[in-house]
Amino acid sequence: MKKNEYIEAKCIDYTHDGQGIVKVDSFPIFVKNMLVNEVGKVKIIKVLKNYAVGRLIEIYEASPYRQVPLCPIFKQCGGCHLQHLSLAGQQNFKTKRVKDTLERIGHCHVGVQPCLMMEEPWYYRNKVQVPIGTQGNTIVTGFYKQHSNDIVPMDKCYIQNEASNQLINRVRILLQEVQETPYDKVTHQGNIRHILVKYAFTTQQLMLVFITYQKKIKKIDYLISTLKKEFPHLTTVIQNINSRHDNVILGDEVKVIDGPGYIEDQLLGNTYRISVKSFYQVNPIQVEHLYQKAIDFAELKPTDEVIDAYCGIGTISLSMAQYVQKVYGVEIVEQAIIDAKENAIRNDISNVEFTCQDAGEFMVEFAKKNKHIDVVMVDPPRKGCSQVFLDQLITLAPDKVVYISCDVATQARDIAYLQEHGYIVDICQPVDMFPQSHHIENIVRLYKQ
Known part of the structure; x- marks a missing residue:
């Protein structure tokens, strides 16, 4: 088996992360987005000692569990893995x-x-943390492309709640307006690293967290006053300062800029306080x-x-x-x-x-x-x-x-x-x-x- 070779194969199983498995003479090939019992044309893109990696080029026989992904950037974004697989298939x-x-x-x-x-397996997450970067002169938010540091720009995530989607979009626009700069991992210049939003489904309270490299945020008072007018359920705004040069998202220093520094949600009849670093099921x-x-x-x-x-x-x-x-x-x-x-x-x-x-x-x-x-x-x-x-x-x-x-x-x-x-x-x-x-x-x- 050689790189760039094309084969016709049938998917017989899945890896733990949902990739299809096909075999040629008992040699396994892992094929992203291929479903069990599907037959298709596969291009070999990597050959290692114990397995190969293939790319699905064409489907000859589709699985009855295959569906059209709801998200238009599903294949590029690393956030979801199984949107092409129906609920019964999942x-x-x-x-x-x-x-x-x-x-x-x-x-x-x-x-x-x-x-x-x-x-209803959509819009269910109560927490989202998105990296922020630039493409040209434009600030973008989204998720990282799989196995890379490249941000796939996104206006709407179909597994995040709608309130968080809307808040992140508005924050991105306002940061562009006040000329605040995203942090650059390579040069260690700029300021805003991530935007984190938590949302309480029962109370509708929103928490906004600016994860920054520097101590200050440009025109933060203007940002907060504008956002609170447009998002009346935004009850607290927090700055988390992370000056590390690694992939850890949250830093140690937390500054409550507005509100109590937490939101409240209800679960099985009890009310819970949720702070920035609290673990709460998503x-x-x-x-x-x-x-x-x-x-x-x-x-x-x-x-x-x-x-x-x-x-x-x-x-x-x-x-x-x-x-x-x-x-x-x-x-x-x-x-x-x-x-x-x-x-x-x-x-x-x-x-x-x-x-x-x-x-x-x-x-x-x-x-x-x-x-x-x-x-x-x-x-x-x-x-x-x-x-x-x-x-x-x-x-x-x-x-x-x-x-x-x-x-x-x-x-x-x-x-x-x-x-x-x-x-x-x-x-x-x-x-x-x-x-x-x-x-x-x-x-x-x-x-x-």
Whole structure:
């Protein structure tokens, strides 16, 4: 097989990120935007030792799951991966991906429920952070082209909420008007690096964050007064200063320019304060299904004592509180714990205790108390649970563990370890928190043998 060679091939499977897989004499070729069972003309664009990469040139036999992408820049933008695949096709892909990953990495053969899909899978995100740059003399906002630092200009993102789309467009125009300059990664000149917007679906409150390289923003008072007149739901404006020369988006310094520095949203009957660095699930519609499923799987009792590890601003902790005697929430991000404590007060919930600490260290100290814990709820970052955390979880020996994950591969790795130490997975429910992308949230329940 050679570069620039053309082949006719049939797609037989998907990679973890939704690329089609075709094989020639058992040699795999990864083809972006090709769907299972499709036959087409493929151009080989890269040949490596163990696989090749192809480009789909022409489709001879299309999949019944193929659809026309809603977004006109879908192929250029790196934000979405599966707009060409129908909702039913995405459900099949995500359900199979969870099943295959649990079996391959976790050696876990639990029955996987069909992925819980979103009825209207558009305009669902409550948070957007867009890079800002220039093309010629014009300021542009958008998302990076896949595997590059080139911004694909965008006026409308079909998975972001409409309020955020409109606000970002207006900010871009105003920055051009006041002659504020985007930051240049190469020369380290200019100022505005990203625009971040958070939107509360239930209260309609908007937060605008200017992520800057410099300390000051040109004509910031004019910018704010103009935006607040045009966007009455814009309740707070913040500057985040990031003078680093790397790809980290948020800096350490946060300046509240206008408003309280947070917005409020409601979830499963409780009200939550959301600040710049607070983790809050990006799909507020699906997250209620996700958390309710996790709580249902925990089968909580009024006498239960529960640990909520990696608790963030306390959304799961406070949602569980009404069902149990005590909840212990632990999170390493200080601002998130400040918000969590405030959220408990705001919702008049007194049986939750929040601690700012590494989850593994917290479990070590908790295990020393020889106190029985009935359920541990775990929702870690993408890298999964630390070894220290897992070891102390085994020491605590809760009756049930409910593990929510945004990366089924690290979840499967942790499941394999827990299975070696007496736990069995009996329920698995994927939830599509990220329609149009290959990302997936997954819930499993483990119980002690």
